[in-house]
Amino acid sequence: RARPDPRSSCVFVVRKDQDIYIQTLRKLFNESHGIFIGLQRSEEEFAGKSRKTQLVQVSKNYRSVIRACMEDMHQAAVSARDPALHSQYSTQVSILSAMELIWNLCEILFVEAAVAGPLLLRLLDWVRLHVCDVDNMVREVLSSENPSKHELFWNVVDVFVLQGRMDEARHLLSKEASANPTSVNMCRILDDLMKKMPVPSLGNTQTLTEMELKWQHWHEECQRYLQDGTFASNSHMESICKILLGDENAILEKKELMTTWYHFLVTRLLYSHPTVKPMELRFYAQSSMDLFLGGESSPEPLDTILMAAFEFELHQVIKECSIALSNWWFVAHLTDLLDHCKLLQSHNLYFGSNMREFLLLEYASGLFSHYSLWQLGVDYFDHCPEYGRVYLELHIERIPLNTEQKALKVLRICEQRQMHEQVRSICKIMAMKALRNNRLGSALSWSIRAKDAAFATLISDRFLKDYCEKGCFSDLDLIDNLGPSMLLSDRLTFLGKYREFHRLYGEKRFSEAAKLLLMLMTAHIAPCSFWMTLLTDALPLLEQKEVIFSAEQTYELMRCLEDLTAGKSDKQKFQDDDVETMKVEMLRLALARNLARVIVKEGTLEGS
């Protein structure tokens, strides 16, 4: 066993996922929380097609939240002075961008479940959004004196063609035509081909078969022009024609402009199989990746995830994402959405909904380590039917209750969910804390809230003890306004009533006060230990000019006094100090005097 190093006699506090606390990410968590809750609550409002539209909208909302976060993070990166911080933010942006890329693809393939036809259009949009920005290049080329003379001119044309942006490609071609008379003919033909290229439609304007037929004709036409050598004198245009024909090699030559195998995939599909069916994607995807990477490099995690998506291996997608990302935010929300699309309940996945729940539990548990984000976690637990409640119970007990407000917030959450044990426990903890700090009022209100009779009794005793010592009550407001909670414990009831007695006395409502005082003893609400104090309190009432206690009441008082003194043995009486004995004597005298007066008063006829 190693000898302890005296230098290392410290305790290290280690935290996981510190990055959660970045302000920019907090916004992501907050906003996605709103979307999540909305989704849970929207359950079966709609059915069929409109349900799908609704779910696609939810997916878009999530993505827009990711993008907003990316923007903020980007701003943070730009304005960060510290290079380490800058690097951290930049990394986050990269990762967010990857997440949005993956989510977008999942939306197309799983949530929207685009069918052959629209599928290609969606994929084209996807690629256009996530490929390198050509606007700089375009602007540069277009704003130059002679665009077609710009060295990047054909690059830009190629990019447009590769992304299926025909109109823009044709626009540039026209510039080439006007600048270069020799190529006018070729430009016209190419322009014509581009114009006529059949694309799948979103609406019902044509069936797939119709489209395929048209496409076949068009493809043949392109083929003829190529074979005739129409474009032979211009290598750029010839290569474009080959691309239009879906020539893999021609497309692959433009690797640098596509930069990713999935761009290559979509371009390939556009020009060789635009009516691709979802289930056919996997073959094209695998071969595209192989061709593009060409054995130079092996797939990276992002590639694996995208490939799994193209293969419609949902399970694999989630697994790979879970591995790649150390926080559960992404997979938790995506899986939940997919579950709502009823994609996880396939009989092949034995743990379909369990997986959703597990990821949500993990994500929400992580939130509980944050001083304010834990509130979001509560809602996530609420929507985990199997373990959500017990996870919530365990986590909520551990939230540090540094302030009353926080304790009240936590309590409200527990009360709303009928988590009685947690309510009781939290109130007890707060009551103990208050008691230790001698804040009796606070301790009492916590005990009342916990419905903890035993503790309420204890605190009431402390109040009474304080009163005996100091002659006054603390926390009068609280005691005055106990209301029905006074009934929680006998001692508490007594405390409340005793205070009421004092109030009545202060308001000079003496006969009411007297009645109450007596009742406290005769109804045995007052503990025996307190009777002496009560009787002493009766003294000023007995000494009033006006007679307050009736004869019957006086007899009662006398009996109480006798009960009290009779209880003591002779030995005790002997040991009682002089003050005690004197008090008793004074009481006896006062009582006797009162009795005398009241007999006379009651004996006298009224009103004469």
Add this chain to the structure above:
Amino acid sequence: GDWHCTASWKTHSGSVWRVTWAHPEFGQVLASCSFDRTAAVWEEIVGESNDKLRGQSHWVKRTTLVDSRTSVTDVKFAPKHIGLMLATCSADGVVRIYEAPDVMNLSQWSLQHEISCKLSCSCISWNPSSSRAHSPMIAVGSDDNSPNILAKVQIYEYSENTRKYAKAEALMTVTDPVHDIAFAPNLGRSFHILAVATKDVRIFTLKPLRKELTSSGGLTKFEIHIAAQFDNHNSQVWRVSWNITGTVLASSGDDGCVRLWKANYMDNWKCTGILKGNGSPVNGSSQQGIFNASLGSANTSLQNSLNGSSAGRYFFPPLDSPRAGSRWSSHAQLLPPPPLIEHSCDADTANLQYPHPRRRCVSRPLNLLPENEGV
């Protein structure tokens, strides 16, 4: 978020082995146990306001438990639903259970039970389950070093019939000295999970079988399984501790590392992180943040070194071998993630727009999303 020492006092006349908190429902209460054969209960007293300003607090000893004749090696409070109770164990093999009948009076503790374990005890753990189906239960570990094959982990259970604790189970497969032991939080399971720190890390599941009323005092019989065993510390494992939900186990060993373990969907436990003594992760092994991008480098070898002998990343089982109904089936695996994207190294930082998640080391700005995506 800074930590500072609010109190420090010398009291025991020998090394203090362990310290433990009572549930905050009982106030600010600690218990300590020591080589000096005593255990003590402490309460924090709210002191003068001056002290509070200086961040100092006062602790008062409420009671000293002197029944042990040898070093007291562990002290643990019972779960709060049992009341204000604590258990101690000693080097001479005696486990004592004390109770404070009046929770407001911490000076009055009475010895309720004395259990003789026959082997020198090193650690105890109360079963935290508050389920009515589970009687109070304590696991006791022994670090007895003499060469024998006696079980070094014993489970004692309280029997309503006899009003006593009796031995319910002994883990026969644990024959090396045990340094620490810990029940996991329950989560409403019917079975229990127990972690043992010995020459390696072991996790047992104890499934109660139907109570046989005919057997000794109606004690539960258990079906014991070993859920996991890890020798990654490659040395004595000294402490084990569970997280709040009993889903992550932390272990510390003589290799100077803290390791974190988590179970996946199919009850397979894997390492999810390694920390050095000063809390820093071992070579990007633990999650560095929500969006981790451990910069480049071959992480496959790292993962292999993490998992020791266990191969690869089989979190989710192959679909053709389902195991439905397992309580752990909803747990997936956490492993240090490989880099999601290659960090663009020669990006011009001034021009940095949204780096694209691409394999090439080229940084080009990402298309800004137009207002209406048109999708």
